[in-house]
Amino acid sequence: MASYSIQKREKADGTVRHRCLVRVKKNGKILYTEQRTFTKYAAAEAWGKDRVIDIESNGFATEDTAPITLGSIISKALTDENIDSSIGRSKRFCLRLLSDCDIAKLNLTDIKPHHIIDHCKLRRSAGTGPSTIAVDVSVIRWLLRIAKSxxxxxxxxxxxxxAYDALYSQDLIAKSGKRSRRPTTDEIERLKVGLAARADQRAAHIPYIDLLDFSILSCMRIGEVCRITWDDVDEAQKAVIVRDRKDPRKKAGNHMLVPMLGGAWEILQKQPRNDARVFPYNERSVTAGFQRVRNELGIEDLRYHDLRREGASRLFEKGYSIDEVAQVTGHRNINTLWQVYTELFPKRLHDKFKD
Known part of the structure; x- marks a missing residue:
């Protein structure tokens, strides 16, 4: 029996897309899937209805006769429970973006290096940066790998x-640049004034200042902050369990007990206990409010994630060792923290030699 469903998705720039997924099921087993994305709900609905009628009347191509496109592998990956559960938010976003690109229409066996390069050129012409395009290439390679395995x-x-040599030599892809941006004291104070005004103007009150201070003091990502529950709070050790902490080697179950240093514990304790979560707010709403105030203040090149680096830097400045800071930040690989440390104290070896 053929059927269709439509999912509404909002892109990072605020535009809305509608993905129509057509499926054929028999006895609970999925026999066929097909999807397309549209800017208008009515267009998605019309396509879904037409495809269902066509499939019911004429049938559908089987695995043996249907061309296996990159887009079809994307659909399979997203409907496979084992694969889908291992995909993070960033990769899922990239997969959905790729499904709308021309390269998704190509048969797997027809994909050549120049197709990869053409895709990257198109992305670059749309204003996408080399490090972001590199993620596309990495995901395409992953799709080819799971298509076989x-x-x-x-x-x-x-x-x-x-394609890699040409992509790197033509600056179409590049590794992500290392950021060292820290907010100045003046910027933080101005942000707090702006965030306080925004909080007062909103019907759904978000304690932006508490969240900003807590993010710095705890060195947590905003998603981690908004996932903390009161059951995760360890009163005896003044610590919280941070669940599913980001780790490239482990997508889920990476829980850590993190000490609440400085004023982080006090900020946590003063939150109202009228929800299972300590900070029951949508992480996207928090970052959107931060970005809006930041832009209004004319503060350039400052991201919410930079507060995490600010927190780690403050711990180093207070004399904490790298392994102690890692216990707070959750870094399994201390190379990132080592880079932060050496940026803060570039003359430490000279000073040690003088001693």
Whole structure:
């Protein structure tokens, strides 16, 4: 029995897209899937209805006859429970973006290095940065890998591998640049004034200042802050369990007991206990409010995530060692913290030699 469903999705720039997913099921088993994304709900609905009628009348192509496109592998990945559960938010966003690109329409066996390069050129012409485009390439390579390992298609990653030299030499892709941005004392004070005014103007009150201070003192990502529950709070040790902490080697179950240093514990304790979560707010609403105030103040090149680096820097300045800071920030690989430390104290070896 063929059916369709439509999901509304909001992009980072605020525009809304509607993804129509057509499926054929029999006895609870999915026999066929197909999807397209539209800017208008009515267009998505019309396409879904037409495809259902066509499939009911004429049937659908089987695995043996249907061309296996990159887009079809994206659909399979997103509807496979084991794969979908291992995908993070960033990769899922990239997969949905790729599904709307021309490269998704190509048969897997037809993809050549120049197709990868053409895709990257199109992304660059749209204003996308090299480090973001590099994520596209990495995800395309991952799709080719699971097409073989998970779905049994005889395809190779060689097209991506052979494209790398050209992509790097033409500056179409690049590794993410290391950030060292810290807010100045003046910027933080101005942000607090602006955030307080915004909080007073909103019907749904968000304690922006508490969240900003807590984010710095705890060195947590805003998503981690907004996931803390009162059950996660350890009163005896003045610590909280941070669940599913980001780790490239482990997508879920990476829980850590993190000490609340400085004034973080006091900020946590003063929050009202009328919800299971300590900070029961949508992380996107918090960052959107921060960005709005930041832009109004004319503060340039400052991201909410930079507050995490600010917190780590303050701990180093107070004399905490790298392994002690890592216990707060949750870094498994201390190379990132080492870079922060060396940026703060570039002359430490000279000073030690003088002693």
């Amino acid at each position: 998970n779905f049994g298609h005889e395809v190779s990653q060689i097209s991506v591998i052979e």
